[in-house]
Amino acid sequence: MPTRLTTVTTWVAALATILTPLPAQAAAPPAHPASNERGWVTSTLRHMSLEQKVGQLFATYVYGGDATEPTAADRAANRAAFGVETPAEVIDRYQLGGVCYFSWSHNLDSPRQIATLSNGLQRAALGDGAKGRVPLLISTDQEQGTVLRMPSPAAQFPGAMALGAARSPRAARTAAEVTGRELSAVGIRQPYAPIADVNVNPGNPVIGVRSFGADPTLVADLTAAQVDGFQGRARVTAVAKHFPGHGDTATDSHTGLPVINHSRAEWDRIDAPPFRRAIQAGVESIMTAHIVVPALDPSGDPATLSPTILTGVLRGELGFRGVIVTDALNMAGVRAKYGDERVPVLALKAGADQLLMPPDLALARAAVLRAVASGELTERRIDESVRRILGVKYRQGLARSPLVDVEQAVRTVGAPEHLAAVTRVTDPTLTAVRNDAGLLPLPRADRSVLVTGWDSAAFAPVATVADGFTARDARATARPATLPSDAVIAATAAQAAEHDLTVVLVNKAWDTTVTDPRATQQRLVAALLATGRPVVVVAVRDPYDIAYLPGLSSYLATYSYTRAAxxxxxxxxxxxxxxxxxxxxxxxxxxxxxxxxYPYGHGLSW
Structure with missing residues (x-):
């Protein structure tokens, strides 16, 4: 796991330096003369058929942990989705430009497996080396915090809002650099991060702690720092998302079409600054949002399909020249107004370059080819996007070295210096919001402690906290109670009444609009407080939970539930x-x- 308990002296020393530079594992990426890039891109494009060019525009998932020998279940899943059985066959049939890894598609297990899969997919993309064959751009959502894909032993940093609590561009840069190094080592060159959304809506169901915060300047500073961290020594393509800004909505674009009602002046003041800074920092890719912003485009089209927003504002006004990648095209927000056959064509007409995860890849690819044949799209327009995508691949070194060293990947992912960096970055993010009774800090003591509340199978935060108390002479009991029933609440409260102290973890307890009955977390906390025993409440996701938990006296926010947090x-x-x-x-x-x-900037210390 990423961290272990260590001595107080070591932690104090670490805090004194906060962020020491990482050991130089590799030299800064060599500069590639622009003439060399132009020459390779032009030559490659010249030898590509129209079908190969259109394939370069698409990135999607594939099922399986091995390129040519997936499990029987993954073979069946690929056959149902793509008409072929193996990931390598998916690449070859559709001549894909990119692949996105997920745990649910069984791509991410161990550093050795991931690196081997990446090499297998790259070999499938390159085929027999014929002209026009191009390496893949492999991606994943590695935002860290609550959205991360790489399993342990990978470095698991706190997410964006935690970094916002620390107020340190240097920490944000370090988190991005270490993350990028580990991704690159296993062949993943496009992390869909950083989040450039300014979360000014506490009821935002989709962004929340994925954002650095509610202040545009803070978000802009940390976004730019992470662009530098990803694209510097780590040499992966940063993706600032979700343009033109997804931070003020109460609708999830996965399930609906949000409308952002900021005026143009509000958009310029709140939403635009992080994207402007990302562009100034040289960000190579920006992801679109499936949101309607009437002040930017009154047509009612989502930004992903809006020429006014993508070509007019992002390219014209903000001067972005990199790759525009859509958010996933299987999300409801982009499918609400047009059919799946029209969406990829309209996205390209709007100015997008990379089409992510259409719900029917064969349908989407055929639709783009038909649009070119009919003249709705020109081959010149296709070439514009392919040139941008090829340019990114060249600058990453994929043109010369598409394969990774599997043994080096094993040594790099979870390296001791990376895990030490996780601790240094995580420690300053912890925020104490309330300590009315002066209960905290606690002395080491022989006391009985109940640790309960929201839990995660992947991280086991309840057990981690209980183990920490046990290591400090307490008699700790771990009792997970994720979205508990009334019977569980009653039993947990009865158990708490027999302990000297209860620590209860809550996760998005404010959100009672979702299917899960999260209000039960509120009732659990109320029942624990009613015992009259000391209770410490910890928000392991959204700090907003405290507004929905009356009567408590001790409250901390960790913003994530990683082991380090x-x-x-x-x-x-x-x-x-x-x-x-x-x-x-x-x-x-x-x-x-x-x-x-509680105002922006509030925080207690002891």
């Missing part, structure tokens, strides 16, 4: 780490009046 929490509860994070958002009251409960 839980380790920092235990040390802070015992006074071994002084909380230094400050809220990167404003927490309003729960009544909808907009009254401020």
């Amino acid at each position: 839980m380790d920092a929490l235990v040390r802070a509860l015992h006074g071994e780490l002084s909380p230094s994070g400050r809220l990167p958002v404003t927490i309003p009251t729960a009544d909808g009046t907009g009254t401020v409960l």
Whole structure:
């Protein structure tokens, strides 16, 4: 796992330096003369058929952990989705330009397996070396925090809002550089990060802690820092998302079509600054949002399909010259107004370059080819996008070295210096919001402690916190209670009444609009407080939960539930780490009046 308990002296020393430079594992990427890039791109494009060019525009998932020998279940899944059985055959049939890895498609298991899969897919893309064959751009959603794909032993950093609480561009850059190094080592060159959305809506169901915060300047600073971290020594393509800004919505674009009602002046002041800074920092790719912004385009079309927004604003006004990648085309937000056959054509007409995960790849590819044949799209327009995509691949070195060293990947992912960086970055993010009774910090003592509340099978935060108490002389009991029933709530409260202290973890307890009955978390906390025993409440995701949990006296926000975040929490509860994070958002009251409960920048220390 990413971190282990260590001595107080070591942590103090680490905090004193906060972020020491990473050991130089590799020299800075060599500069590629623009003439060399132009020559390779022009030559490659000249030898590509129209079908190969159109294939370069698409990136999608494939099922299986091996390019040529997937499991029987994955063969069946590929056959149902793509008409062929193996990932290599999917690449070859559709002449894909990119692949996106997911755990649910069984692409991500261990560094050795991932690196081997990447090499297998690259060999499939290159085929027999015939002209016109091009390496893949392999991607994944590695935002860190609550959205990460690489499993342990990979470095698992806190997410964007945690970094916002630390207020450190240097920490944000370090997190991106280490993440990028590990991704690159296994052949993944396009992390869909950083998030450039400014989360000014506490009820945002899709962004939330994925954003650096509610202040445009803070978000812009940390976005630019992460662009530099990804694209510097790590040499992977940063993807700033989701343009033109997904931070002020109460609708999830996965399930609906959000409308952002900012005026043009508000968009310029709130949403635009992080994207402007990302472009100034040289970001190579920007992802679109499936949102309607009437102030930018009154047509009602989502930004992904809007020439006014993508070509007019992003390319024209902001001067972006890199690759525009759509958010996933299987999301409801982009499918609400037009059929699946029209969406990829309209996205290209709007100015997009890379078409991510259409719901029917064969249909989408055929639609683009028909649009070229009919004259709705020109081959020159296709060439514009392919040139941009090829340019990214050349600058990453894929033209010369598309394969990775599998043994080096094993050594790089989860390297000791990377895990040490996780701790240094995570510690300053912890935010103490309330400590009214002065309960914290706790002394090491022979006490009985119940740790309960929201849990995750992948990270086991309840057990991690309980183990931390046990290591400090307490008698700790771990009792996960994720979205508990009334019977579980009653039993947990009865158990808490027999303990000296209860620590309860909550995750998005404010959101009672989703299918899961998250309001049960609110009832669990109320029942624990009613015991009269000391209770410490910890938000392991959205800091906004405190507005929906009346009566508590001790509350901390970790913004994520990684092992490193839980380790920092235990040390802070015992006074071994002084909380230094400050809220990167404003927490309003729960009544909808907009009254401020805790202001931006609030944070306690001890």
